[in-house]
Amino acid sequence: MLSEENNRRGKKKKGHPFFWGILEIFSLSVMFVAGVLAVREAEGRGENSLNRHPLIAIVGVADSFLADQEVLAATKPVGDTQNTEQKAEEKEEDTPEKAPEEPKEDGEDLEEAGEDEEIFDGPVIALTFDDGPFTAVTNRILDVLMEYDAGATFFVVGSRIEMYSDTLKRIYENGFEVANHTWSHKNLDKLADEEIEKEIGDTEDMLNKYIPVENILLRPPYGSANETVRALAGTSLINWSLDSQDWKSRDADKIIRHVLDTVQDGDIILMHDLYDCTAEAVESLVPELIERGYRLVSVSELFRTKKIPLEKGILYRKPGDHY
């Protein structure tokens, strides 16, 4: 059928040269009009005079069109769509911007994403509290954090959750990050594979009885996580870069002095919501650190702020320092 059709067309062409001549003149006219329109389009976009040559302008318009198709083809806004978005922005000022739905890794997109992630240029640190919950101390710490609108991460021990579930819920419901510190605080390096998985999994299951959590961060007890532990963790592992030594000094003044003398931007600070001295230290440290220009956030927010993606099976001391 097709070849028959082509033959007929071929015969037609041979048979009616006048018709084809008219068609060619018409085609050239269309190209000329397209060229003029493209020059206007290029001028409207404020492009340089080179692009005002009709043929180059036609190519330019075609390029814009292709860039738009690329953007339309990118169905998922999250991912590496930045280049095509930029291209489209440069070429089509009238087209409404296709803003990403979720904040991405780089600064420009964070700005586009807008309200929920504000840009903060000053130093940022994460306060972390291990071995709780323990109502008497945890509540004092929560009170001061909430008073100063500070964030923090609580690495809870699974076996304590049931007894202190009200405190756990208070942590979660006030927007603090809840993370895993294993079921019974054993050194994971010394356990068999199944025991490691049980220490981590049982804690997550117990947490889920009270609050919804998934793929939460893990702090291995004693900061010990060999290759096997890291491979089995199934999540990112978080140690610390500044040990408040509350467990050693048990003295609020010493904790305060040690933290203020050594704190640096990006630090993850280790503390324990077990001791009264820790709560006492936090009551002074939080306003003092804020006064010194620090922003206090959870571990996850610290990594987001520093634009370092948290990867599974990696043990971090702080953003940019891992093993």
Ligand code: ZN
């Ligand atoms: Zn611990």
